[in-house]
Amino acid sequence: MNHSPQNFRHLYYFWVVAKEGSITRAAERLGLAIQTVSTQLSQLEQAMGKALFTQQGRRLNLTEAGRLALSYADQIFLLGEQMQEAMAESDSTRIRLTVGISDSLPKLTAYRLLEIATQLPRPVRLVCYEGEFDELLADLALHKLDVVLTDRAVRSGTTLRVFSHLLSDSETIVVGAPALATAYGAGFPRSLNGAPFLLPTRNNALRGKIDEWFELQGVRPDVVGEFEDNALLTTFGRRGLGLFFAPAALAHDVEEQFGALQLGRVPQVREHFYAVSNERKIKHPAIEAILSAVHQGVLATT
Structure with a gap:
């Protein structure tokens, strides 16, 4: 391997080729001839003593060495962009x-x-x-x-x-549209048995705590929706599709923005931010x- 400092133009061309997946598209993006980009890429591979790509059909795939080089190139050119923004x-x-x-x-x-x-x-x-x-x-x-x-x-x-x-370490509250709050609010939390609920998906940090609380209360909700995106969950909650959990610290905001009323507090289920x-x-x-x-x-x- 040639241990002299790498030509950053060569590295930049490699970076663009890796992002585009082909020399042809990279040349179009760079406004250069295909042969120019191909030559620069070959010179970089010779300097490093490693093949950076393998050909699979019309697409170039990164080798293990190529993936390693790309991880460093990402940092180098990202820092370059950040430097330009910082200067500006x-x-x-x-x-x-x-x-x-x-x-x-x-x-x-x-x-x-x-x-x-x-x-x-x-x-x-x-x-x-x-x-x-x-x-x-x-x-x-x-x-x-x-x-x-x-x-x-x-x-x-x-x-x-x-x-x-x-x-933040906040206890949660159960909230819902006015009609749902009226229907299921009395006798909380036993009144939640069979109530429609909108819950986070199971990869969410809060979901396990919610399921455990339901189990301890002997409550079996009717789970009508599971959402990875919290904003989508609250949008459905605003429309009255189901009850949902919210941070107690934001009870006023939840009522003001979503029209959702509090049915009860759940200190055992805490959200951490x-x-x-x-x-x-x-x-x-x-x-x-x-x-x-x-x-x-x-x-x-x-």
């Missing part, structure tokens, strides 16, 4: 905060947390992405995100160097402000 914003009065929001996190909770950041003396520019927990953690590890807001802590033993910061970062100590001023506010009980008093 260096004269701006706004702080940029890039947030990943787990699709299982109640959107009202996400709003309340991020609302804190918008009230800083220095304006904040929010860039929000929603996705699955593991995908967001991978993006965080690659520094694509400043923080991930989620309803679960990072599993112990993970190879990712990311850290969970507890934001976390900020996950790349470092043990948060350094981003907007995230520091969020942590400080929630530790002073902002969520508990909204």
Whole structure:
């Protein structure tokens, strides 16, 4: 292997080919001749002493060495894009905060947390992405995100160097549209037997606690819907399809935004909300402000 520094143009062409899946499409994207891209790719493979692709039909597939090279290329060119954005914003009065929001996190909770950041003396520019927990953690590890807001802590033993910061520990309430609240509210929680319910899917951190509580109360609900996306669950709840669980700290917001009335409190089923970062100590001023506010009980008093 040639140990001299790699030509970043070669690496960039490799990166584009890997993303596009073919030299032809990569050449079109780059505005170059196919032969030019192919030559640059061959020179990179010679310099590394490894084949980066194998041909399968018309599509190129990454070898093991290619996947490893791509993981580093992702970081290199992502950091390059971030540098350009940082330079462009260096004269701006706004702080940029890039947030990943787990699709299982109640959107009202996400709003309340991020609302804190918008009230800083220095304006904040929010860039929000929603996705699955593991995908967001991978993006965080690659520094694509400043923080991930989620309803679960990072599993112990993970190879990712990311850290969970507890934001809130809230008991839950059972809520529903007025007609459902009237029909099933009296005699709570025994009145919930046979009641229509909208629940998170079983891969959600809260679902196991809900099922256990039903079992302890001797209640068998009629589960009419299961949802991975909390926003979709509450949309169906607003339409009166079924009762659902919500954080007790946001009872007023739930009633105001969804028209859902509280049937009863469920202190045994608690929701935990976390900020996950790349470092043990948060350094981003907007995230520091969020942590400080929630530790002073902002969520508990909204």
